Every structure is written in structure tokens, then in C-alpha cells.
Amino acid sequence: MTAIKHALQRDIFTPNDERLLSIVNVCKAGKKKKNCFLCATVTTERPVQVKVVKVKKSDKGDFYKRQIAWALRDLAVVDAKDAIKENPEFDLHFEKIYKWVASSTAEKNAFISCIWKLNQRYLRKKIDFVNVSSQLLEELPKVTEESVPSGENQSVTGGDEEVVDEYQELNAREEQDIEIMMEGCECAISNAEAFAEKLSRELQVLDGANIQSIMASEKQVNILMKLLDEALKEVDQIELKLSSYEEMLQSVKEQMNQISESNHLIHLSNTNNVKLLSEIEFLVNHMDLAKGHIKALQEGDLASSRGIEACTNAADALLQCMNVALRPGHDMLLAVQQQQQRFSDLREHFARRLASHLNNVFVQQFTQALLQLYNRSSFLSVPGHDQSSTLAQHSVELTLPNHHPFHRDLLRYAKLMEWLKSTDYGKYEGLTKNYMDYLSRLYEREIKDFFEVAKIKMTGTTKESKKFGQRRLSLVGLHGSSGKLTGSTSSLNKLSVQSSGNRRSQSSSLLDMGNMSASDLDVADRTKFDKIFEQVLSELEPLCLAEQDFISKFFKLQQHPSMPGTVTEADDLDGGLLSRQHNSGTALPVSSEKDMIRQMMTKIFRCIEPELNNLIALGDKIDSFNSLYMLVKMSHHVWTAQNVDPASFLSTTLGNVLVTVKRNFDKCISNQIRQMEEVKISKKSKVGILPFVAEFEEFAGLAESIFKNAERRGDLDKAYTKLIRGVFVNVEKVANESQKTPRDVVMMENFHHIFATLSRLKISCLEAEKKEAKQKYTDHLQSYVIYSLGQPLEKLNHFFEGVEARVAQGIREEEVSYQLAFNKQELRKVIKEYPGKEVKKGLDNLYKKVDKHLCEEENLLQVVWHSMQDEFIRQYKHFEGLIARCYPGSGVTMEFTIQDILDYCSSIAQSH
Numbered sequence: 001m002t003a004i005k006h007a008l009q010r011d012i013f014t015p016n017d018e019r020l021l022s023i024v025n026v027c028k029a030g031k032k033k034k035n036c037f038l039c040a041t042v043t044t045e046r047p048v049q050v051k052v053v054k055v056k057k058s059d060k061g062d063f064y065k066r067q068i069a070w071a072l073r074d075l076a077v078v079d080a081k082d083a084i085k086e087n088p089e090f091d092l093h094f095e096k097i098y099k100w101v102a103s104s105t106a107e108k109n110a111f112i113s114c115i116w117k118l119n120q121r122y123l124r125k126k127i128d129f130v131n132v133s134s135q136l137l138e139e140l141p142k143v144t145e146e147s148v149p150s151g152e153n154q155s156v157t158g159g160d161e162e163v164v165d166e167y168q169e170l171n172a173r174e175e176q177d178i179e180i181m182m183e184g185c186e187c188a189i190s191n192a193e194a195f196a197e198k199l200s201r202e203l204q205v206l207d208g209a210n211i212q213s214i215m216a217s218e219k220q221v222n223i224l225m226k227l228l229d230e231a232l233k234e235v236d237q238i239e240l241k242l243s244s245y246e247e248m249l250q251s252v253k254e255q256m257n258q259i260s261e262s263n264h265l266i267h268l269s270n271t272n273n274v275k276l277l278s279e280i281e282f283l284v285n286h287m288d289l290a291k292g293h294i295k296a297l298q299e300g301d302l303a304s305s306r307g308i309e310a311c312t313n314a315a316d317a318l319l320q321c322m323n324v325a326l327r328p329g330h331d332m333l334l335a336v337q338q339q340q341q342r343f344s345d346l347r348e349h350f351a352r353r354l355a356s357h358l359n360n361v362f363v364q365q366f367t368q369a370l371l372q373l374y375n376r377s378s379f380l381s382v383p384g385h386d387q388s389s390t391l392a393q394h395s396v397e398l399t400l401p402n403h404h405p406f407h408r409d410l411l412r413y414a415k416l417m418e419w420l421k422s423t424d425y426g427k428y429e430g431l432t433k434n435y436m437d438y439l440s441r442l443y444e445r446e447i448k449d450f451f452e453v454a455k456i457k458m459t460g461t462t463k464e465s466k467k468f469g470q471r472r473l474s475l476v477g478l479h480g481s482s483g484k485l486t487g488s489t490s491s492l493n494k495l496s497v498q499s500s501g502n503r504r505s506q507s508s509s510l511l512d513m514g515n516m517s518a519s520d521l522d523v524a525d526r527t528k529f530d531k532i533f534e535q536v537l538s539e540l541e542p543l544c545l546a547e548q549d550f551i552s553k554f555f556k557l558q559q560h561p562s563m564p565g566t567v568t569e570a571d572d573l574d575g576g577l578l579s580r581q582h583n584s585g586t587a588l589p590v591s592s593e594k595d596m597i598r599q600m601m602t603k604i605f606r607c608i609e610p611e612l613n614n615l616i617a618l619g620d621k622i623d624s625f626n627s628l629y630m631l632v633k634m635s636h637h638v639w640t641a642q643n644v645d646p647a648s649f650l651s652t653t654l655g656n657v658l659v660t661v662k663r664n665f666d667k668c669i670s671n672q673i674r675q676m677e678e679v680k681i682s683k684k685s686k687v688g689i690l691p692f693v694a695e696f697e698e699f700a701g702l703a704e705s706i707f708k709n710a711e712r713r714g715d716l717d718k719a720y721t722k723l724i725r726g727v728f729v730n731v732e733k734v735a736n737e738s739q740k741t742p743r744d745v746v747m748m749e750n751f752h753h754i755f756a757t758l759s760r761l762k763i764s765c766l767e768a769e770k771k772e773a774k775q776k777y778t779d780h781l782q783s784y785v786i787y788s789l790g791q792p793l794e795k796l797n798h799f800f801e802g803v804e805a806r807v808a809q810g811i812r813e814e815e816v817s818y819q820l821a822f823n824k825q826e827l828r829k830v831i832k833e834y835p836g837k838e839v840k841k842g843l844d845n846l847y848k849k850v851d852k853h854l855c856e857e858e859n860l861l862q863v864v865w866h867s868m869q870d871e872f873i874r875q876y877k878h879f880e881g882l883i884a885r886c887y888p889g890s891g892v893t894m895e896f897t898i899q900d901i902l903d904y905c906s907s908i909a910q911s912h
Contacts, residue, residue, distance in 0.1 A: 001107075013053075020039055021040045024038050040072075077128045083132055090112065286321065293314035351427050410554055451536070454536050526629065540612075555600075686741045690730075694753075747780040749860060785864065796834055799827070827892055880893075
């Protein structure tokens with residue numbers, strides 16, 4: 001084992017600067033015996049690292065190789081299995097449990113003892129030793145020299161460093177010196193005792209030489225001591241001189257300190273002067289307003305473009321001076337306080353002057369617009385003339401006044417309004433409220449007159465209104481700087497439709513049976529209404545967009561997400577949008593500037609939605625079909641407005657009106673279905689095509705032309721579904737109630753008409769209904785034909801029905817002729833009653849009856865007659881077949897042939 005230990009030390013651990021302290025020969029428990037060695041090592045360099053290394057022979061067995069190493073600090077438990085009995089098995093708990101079997105118990109105990117000592121010496125963390133004898137952990141294991149070699153035993157005994165570090169390998173130089181020394185002695189190898197004795201003698205000689213050398217150097221030591229004493233004396237003299245020099249320099253130091261302090265004060269004074277100059281320059285540069293700016297703010301002309309530009313520049317300069325970021329302490333300077341007060345006075349003065357001027361501009365524009373409106377509308381008030389004829393004579397266009405010149409003039413003040421908004425929000429708010437008051441009154445007059453003209457153009461008549469000459473503008477009293485206009489103006493009276501002498505009454509619904517049907521309405525009237533309604537929307541849309549764009553630019557409401565400065569409240573439309581609370585002086589916040597724009601627009605154009613609703617009600621009253629036009633036009637304009645801004649006033653208002661239009665449209669559809677259910681038919685005349693079926697055709701044709709490429713096609717499809725279901729149900733209801741016309745004829749004709757209509761219009765959402773209508777038409781055509789053909793050959797029919805009944809009872813077909821009631825004689829007797837002449841007469845009567853049942857509008861007579869001919873021939877063939885099977889060899893045949901039937905039918909059809 002010692003040889004193996006030295007070999008491992010030399011080959012494996014010395015190259016890695018490690019020393020081998022203990023070794024144990026082991027194999028894995030429970031597996032095929034493959035021996036390896038567990039080695040306990042420490043590094044030769046500090047800090048010392050302690051490891052447990054697994055070493056095994058190579059595959060060829062000629063050398064050892066290092067397989068795996070664990071740091072001792074990773075060892076958690078050492079389990080010796082049994083503390084009393086000898087057991088070579090033991091476990092080491094690293095990241096997992098490794099089970100080993102030692103070659104002997106002594107080797108295992110020696111290895112565990114070494115591990116314990118290394119743990120005590122080098123590790124703070126204590127390893128758990130389980131099932132290990134306490135004697136093994138306290139003293140060296142008592143093993144025989146045979147079981148454990150002395151070298152290994154010594155390497156692990158003792159707890160001090162000398163024992164652990166006992167073995168030291170010679171370095172290269174030491175090995176070289178030993179070799180030289182051994183070469184100088186012949187008996188170094190052959191006689192070790194003689195070599196050791198020689199070395200001892202040489203050591204004694206060297207020790208004696210060292211003692212003599214020490215004794216010879218005593219004199220030199222005495223001389224050195226004397227020199228040191230003299231050096232100490234010289235040091236004392238130098239210290240005395242240095243003390244005198246220090247006293248002399250003390251006064252100089254005080255003077256230099258005074259000079260340094262004086263220089264520091266001079267430097268500090270200069271620094272303060274520079275900083276003071278910098279502060280003064282800062283205040284002068286940032287808080288000095290030019291005289292030209294002051295003059296512009298006090299006396300600048302706010303009417304001319306040059307004056308507005310000068311005032312704008314001066315206001316910006318004043319705002320910069322007031323918003324300068326003062327440094328700490330500046331606000332305590334009297335000059336700064338005076339300058340700030342001067343700026344505040346200039347701001348207040350200019351803000352009052354600007355607000356007063358803009359109020360006057362609002363009043364002037366308002367007055368001018370009212371005068372233009374009066375001149376534009378005065379021709380409507382000519383006494384004794386109908387307004388519709390007056391409109392025709394003057395060729396009045398359905399247009400709204402253009403406010404672009406007013407907007408252009410006011411936009412020159414946009415930057416000043418922005419300045420006023422950031423410096424004096426109270427006055428800005430007052431101007432906003434005044435602008436909304438004037439504009440709401442102006443637009444109310446303009447829009448009401450505009451809708452009055454639209455209604456007159458739609459109907460051509462109005463209720464007797466007050467003379468327009470009585471409408472006056474009382475522009476009296478422009479009060480102070482608020483610029484509020486007092487006085488009263490009378491608007492046009494609301495339109496009420498009356499029926500004129502030369503104009504026919506108009507249907508209010510699709511199936512108004514008491515009045516003229518919708519098909520009698522003039523298509524030109526509907527086209528005219530469509531154009532007028534489109535023109536109304538086309539005029540309102542740019543008006544609202546232009547006003548909204550102006551408000552956004554003039555009042556500077558589009559740049560920031562929230563309202564700066566003083567907060568406002570959104571009052572109701574009559575109380576004012578931005579008015580402050582009367583008592584507290586505070587206001588509620590507006591969520592965003594977009595909301596403020598929308599609320600201002602709502603206040604200014606508060607009459608648009610009611611007027612549009614009135615116009616829609618009028619259009620619906622003129623003709624319920626107009627709801628189709630209005631739904632398409634309004635949907636398109638809503639879609640356009642939402643693409644621009646979904647939350648805008650225009651989008652919201654048109655959306656609300658669209659709801660009303662859609663409600664009217666749904667009401668129109670509901671009325672049609674209700675009137676279908678209430679329809680009554682005459683008991684004395686044939687039914688023919690039902691009125692609501694014809695009206696559905698008209699409705700569908702008109703709707704398809706109106707809704708072509710429309711955005712709200714889905715609404716029409718839903719209406720189609722409701723209407724067609726109502727038509728189907730009520731056609732069947734009328735057919736069941738019909739007394740004059742057979743039920744099958746009513747169903748056949750009306751469903752044929754419905755199928756033809758749906759096939760022509762190609763309405764995709766009604767494909768299923770089209771197939772259903774075709775099926776119902778076919779079924780009832782067949783039913784009518786079969787029912788009608790039972791009449792001409794009645795006795796023959798009854799005879800063969802009896803024959804078929806006997807066959808059904810189980811009588812063979814060839815035996816039927818032996819039945820008394822159905823023998824050959826009875827058959828010949830029945831056949832003789834229907835010669836060709838009688839058959840032709842019966843068919844002629846049948847043709848007349850069918851002609852009497854069918855209506856001329858649908859033109860189904862020839863179709864029905866051809867079907868009857870085919871059915872008659874089918875029955876004829878059936879009778880011939882029964883004769884051939886039941887009366888074979890009898891020679892009995894019908895007295896007319898298929899060709900006779902064809903000739904009869906053709907002759908009858910041509911004769912009528």
C-alpha cells in the first residue's frame with residue numbers, strides 16, 4: 001500500500017500541487033468488483049483546499065488516472081454502517097449517496113479518522129459521522145503494522161500541523177546537492193554508516209569555524225557601538241538648531257497667514273461681484289420689456305393687421321417676461337416685485353382691451369349676418385303671394401349663408417386668444433360664452449329659414465303665415481364691453497302640409513287601401529324629395545365642419561388633452577356651456593378639450609337636430625317610401641362623419657337623427673305587415689293578384705334601386721324577411737277565406753307573381769323564399785288541375801275507382817270482369833256515355849270555368865290549360881292500362897284517342 005501511495009503522490013497529486021494524506025482500496029457496493037482508490041488530499045498552496053479523490057487504473061492497467069474529485073466541504077454525512085462490529089462497508093453523502101466496500105476494516109477506519117481530522121482542522125462546517133466509534137474520532141486507530149503501513153499511519157496521526165506536514169518532498173536543488181555530496185564520497189552507497197560518520201565530522205568542523213568567526217568579530221562590534229554614540233550626539237545638536245530655526249519662522253508664518261486671508265477676501269469679493277453682475281444681467285435680459293411692446297399693449301390698434309401683429313409680438317414678449325424662471329431670492333428684490341407688478345398691470349389692461357374689442361367684433365359680425373339674412377329672406381314675405389310661387393319666381397337656392405369671411409377676420413386674433421387663455425382664463429371663458437350666445441341665435445335663425453325653404457320646396461304649400469314684413473330686426477343697445485345684442489327677431493313659422501286643389505292625396509303607407517296606393521305617386525316627387533334631402537345634408541355638413549374647425553383654431557382647443565388653468569363645467573344647453581358657478585366662483589372640470597368642442601358645437605347648433613327631425617317627419621308624412629331615401633342618405637353621411645371623427649358633434653347629431661330615420665323605416669315596415677293582416681277581399685268578385693303582393697313588388701323594386709351600394713343593406717334585408725313572411729302568411733289567409741275563387745287558384749297566381757318578382761330582382765337574402773314560392777306555385781297548380789279534371793269524365797272516374805278498390809281488396813285484375821257491377825257490359829255502358837263529342841263539350845266547359853277563375857293580370861290560363869291537357873292524357877293512359885289488365889281480350893276501347901284529346905284542347909284554346 002505504501003508503494004501505491006508513493007506512486008499516486010508522484011504521478012497524480014504532485015503535478016497538481018497536492019499532498020496525499022490517506023488512501024483506501026474500495027469497490028462499489030452491490031456491483032461487480034472493480035477496485036479503485038479513495039484518496040484524502042490537501043493542496044500545498046494557501047488557501048488550503050481539502051478534497052476526496054477517486055483514482056482508478058486505466059483500461060490497459062499500466063497507469064493510474066484521476067476519475068472524479070469532491071470538495072470535502074460538500075461532504076454532508078459519513079456513515080460507517082456499524083460502530084461496534086467490524087464492517088468494511090461505508091457511505092459518503094455528497095450530492096448523492098455513494099456506497100463503498102473497503103478491502104479491510106482497518107483501511108476504512110484509518111480513512112474515516114483522517115477525514116474527521118481534516119474536518120476538525122480545515123472546515124467550519126462540521127460533517128456528521130454516523131455509526132462511527134467514539135474512540136475512532138478521539139485517538140489514532142490501533143492497527144498492526146501488517147494491516148496499515150507505518151508511513152500511512154504516521155501521515156494521519158496527530159492533530160497539529162507538524163504531523164500532517166511531516167513528509168516533504170525534496171526539490172530539484174536539494175536533490176542536486178545530495179548527488180554532488182554522494183559523488184564525493186565513495187562509500188556513500190556501499191557503507192551508509194561510514195558516510196553518516198563523515199558527514200557528522202564535517203558538521204562539527206563547520207560549527208567550530210562558526211564559533212571562532214563570532215569571537216573574532218567582537219572588536220569590530222565595540223568600534224560600531226562607539227560610532228553610534230557619536231552619531232547620537234550629532235543628532236542632538238541638529239535638533240537644537242532646528243528648534244531655533246522654528247522659532248524664527250513662527251513670526252513669518254503668522255504674517256503669511258494674514259496675507260493669505262487678505263487675498264482670500266479679495267478673491268471672494270471679486271467672485272461676488274461677478275455673480276452679482278450675472279444676476280443683474282439675467283434680470284435685465286429676461287425681465288425688461290421693450291418700450292415698443294409696452295406701447296403696443298397700451299395703445300396698439302387691434303383692428304389692422306399690422307397692429308394685431310405688433311400686439312401679438314408684444315403679448316408674447318410680456319408672457320415670456322412673466323413666465324421667466326426666477327432663481328431663489330429674486331422674488332424678494334423690490335425691483336423685481338415692482339417689475340412683476342408692472343407686468344401684471346399691463347396684462348390686465350391689455351386683456352380687458354382685447355376682450356372688449358373681440359366682443360365688439362362679435363357684435364358687428366352678428367349684426368351684419370342678421371342684416372344679410374333679412375335681405376335674403378325678405379322676398380318670402382310679399383303679401384298676397386304664395387311662397388312656393390315666390391320661390392319659383394326668384395329661383396332661390398337651397399343654401400346656407402357662408403361664414404368664411406367672419407372666420408377669416410377672427411382667425412387673425414387666434415394667437416391673442418391663445419395668450420388670453422394662458423394668462424386670464426376668466427376673460428377667455430367670457431369671450432367663449434359670448435361667442436356661443438351670438439352664434440347660437442344667428443345659426444338658429446339661419447337654419448330655421450333654411451329648413452323653411454326646404455319644406456316649401458318639398459311641398460309647394462305652407463300654412464298661412466304671418467306677413468314677413470312684420471319680421472323686423474331690432475338692433476338696439478350694445479351694452480358695455482360684453483357686447484350683448486338686445487332686441488327680437490321673429491323666425492319663419494313652422495311648416496304644416498295641406499292638400500291643395502290640384503294635388504292628389506298621397507298615401508301614408510305601403511298598403512293604405514283607403515287612399516291611393518303608393519304606386520300612384522309621382523316618381524318625380526320622390527326624386528325631388530331625395531335631391532332636396534341630400535342637399536340639406538350636404539349644406540349642413542360643411543357648415544358644421546367649418547365651424548368646428550374654426551372653434552378648434554380660434555379657441556386653441558385641439559393641442560392639449562386637458563383644459564389648462566381654471567376648470568369649467570358643462571352646463572345644460574340653455575344655461576350656457578362654460579358659465580361659472582354664480583356663488584362659489586369655481587367650476588367643474590371638462591374631461592377633455594374634444595368634449596369642450598363638442599359641447600360648444602351642441603350649444604351653437606342646438607336647433608339642427610329638432611329641425612332635421614321635423615323635416616324627416618314631414619318627408620314620412622308626404623310619402624312613407626321617403627324613409628328609404630332618408631335611411632340611405634343619412635347612413636352615408638353618418639359613415640362619412642364617423643370616418644373624420646367618430647366623437648364629433650356632427651357624427652353624434654347625425655347618428656341621433658339616423659336612429660329616428662331607422663325607427664320610421666321600421667314603423668313603415670310594421671305598418672305594411674299590419675295592413676296586410678287587415679286586408680279584406682270582395683266576396684262577389686274573383687281575387688286575382690292581391691294588392692299587397694303587387695305593392696311588395698313595387699316596394700322591392702324601389703328599394704333595390706335606392707339601396708344599391710348602400711352602407712345599411714342589412715336593414716333592408718331584415719325588412720325584406722319580415723315583409724315576405726307577412727306576404728306568405730296573408731296570401732294563405734286570404735286564400736282560405738276566399739269564396740268566389742278556389743283556394744288553389746289564389747295561392748297559385750299570387751305565389752307565381754312572387755316567384756317572378758324575386759327572380760327578376762335577384763335579391764340574395766330571399767333565395768330561400770324564392771324557392772319556397774316556386775314550390776307553392778307548383779304544388780297548388782297541380783292540385784287545381786287534378787281537382788278540376790275530376791269533373792268532365794265523372795262516371796268513368798267513379799267506375800275505375802271501383803275497379804281499383806276491388807283490386808285493392810285482393811281480387812285479381814283479370815277476375816274483376818266477373819264482378820257483376822264491373823263486368824264488360826257495364827264498362828261498355830259507361831264508355832258509351834262519353835263519346836268524343838261529349839268529351840269535347842266537357843273540356844270546353846272546363847276551359848270556361850278555368851278562365852272564369854283565373855285573372856288576366858298573371859296570364860296563367862294557357863299554362864293551366866296545358867297542364868290540364870297533360871293530366872287528362874295521363875288519366876286516359878291510366879284508364880287504358882286498367883282496361884288492358886282487367887279486361888284482356890275484350891276488345892273494349894275508349895271512343896276517343898289521345899290525338900282526339902290534343903285536337904279538342906287545341907281547338908278549344910283557339911276558339912276562346
